Amino acid sequence: MKILLKGDATEYKYAVEQMLLTVFPDERPEYVLKRPQEDGLTVSLSRAEMYSVSVCMLKRDGKVFRGTARVLSSALTDKITTDRVCQRLIKDSIYRAALSSGIKKPVWGSLTGVRPGKVFRNLLGSGLSPDEAVRRFETDYGVDHVRAELCCETSLETLKAEESLAPKDICLYVGIPFCPTRCSYCSFVSSSVEKSTHLIVPFLNALEKEAAALAAETEKCGLRVISLYFGGGTPTTLSASQFDRLFSLLEGLFDLSCLRENTVEAGRPDTITSEKLEVLKKHGVTRISVNPQTxxxxxxEAIGRKHTASDILNALSLVREAGGFDVNMDLIAGLPRDDPESFRRTLDQVISLSPENVTVHTLSLKKGSAITLGKTALPSAEEVSQMLDDADGSLRKTGYSPYYLYRQKFMSGGFENTGWAKPGHVNLYNICIMEELCSILALGGGGSSKLIAPGDGRNIRLMAPKYPLEYIEHSDRLCEDKKKIAEFLE
Ligand code: SF4
Incomplete structure (x- = not known):
């Protein structure tokens, strides 16, 4: 879509693009220097003495629609506040113009970010009761009632988690970027083992070096590891003995005596064996993710998982036989060849297996995934909405409650991902990472450390390469990077 930005709006392209993705998800921005003659947007932002105003003129099918938003200029105090308020003004003006042009109202209204819970907690922090904050979510941001309530519930869980944390608590993430094969919706980190078995040992050697560098900084800063999380990829692509060695190394390097939980993603059932489960048990793993998706x-078959539903059942019985693990099962709404009826059958079957956690994702159409590259027909937004409604109803009826949620770019229908837990089985790591409650220190391929300064919420990221070969080649730089932790946190 052609977009002309005027006045101070030129400083806020990102806000324009975020809202464009919300109201016209199929359009991509094309900036122009003259008012678009055909369909397009003209967005202006002016700051006068009394009011700051954003005006959006949307041309669609030959008609013009206008949206405006304004605040008292006295609200624009310091730079951070000014940017936040100006971004909101721009988004609101585009949102209003788009609504008046007749688009279907997005379920999250004018909220564009990945963490709607942060906005909700700000409302609670300003002194509103949960009910009042729900109403404000609906009136000020146009969020639908179901999402406003959902966000209220997960925000209250976040506040509980936040209260339980001490200032030096951190989560430790270990990224294992290998999978048995590549799923068609994956744009991401995994190297299929068929192609990269020879890299596993050098990868683990590099990981050991990085772990030693990180442990030294963790100790220097007096940080306390409260949650350990192995993600990927599919960590259980490693053999039992490789896992044993990795765990023993981490136990030797880090003080894990304050761990409250220890999760291993074993997403692909074809990677789970009794031998590996014994090793995980020996090293105190408390939670395993066995992810059917459907x-x-x-x-x-359509998503390239190369396993069947009965493989999931077998893997799950191995986990249950081993005993002592909470089980998470991930589902995805919106997959190719799926429909509300088949999703409902998946839900019923998963619920009958009684996992402690169920995470209901909405398909995210990521660049580079085979699904977006191909011409696979996907369920409509209405069908995905039906799937999510069914999940909400069935999970609540069977004793699960929502405990964290987040949104992603390019999500089918603009919906959300929600983690559900049985009472007493909330996973702290998921809340901490999604709501930025504490620093996440990461090791391994695709590991993204996010350091959060206690008190003022300032943060920085330290990224590791996604692919094993690149990760191995950058080993020295990654170890060196760890020094930034003490520099930032102290
Ligand atoms: S299991 Fe996950 S990380 Fe591995 S290929 Fe599939 S989607 Fe990608």
């Missing part, structure tokens, strides 16, 4: 074999 229990429909035809859908599994």
């Amino acid at each position: 229990m429909n074999d035809s859908v599994l």
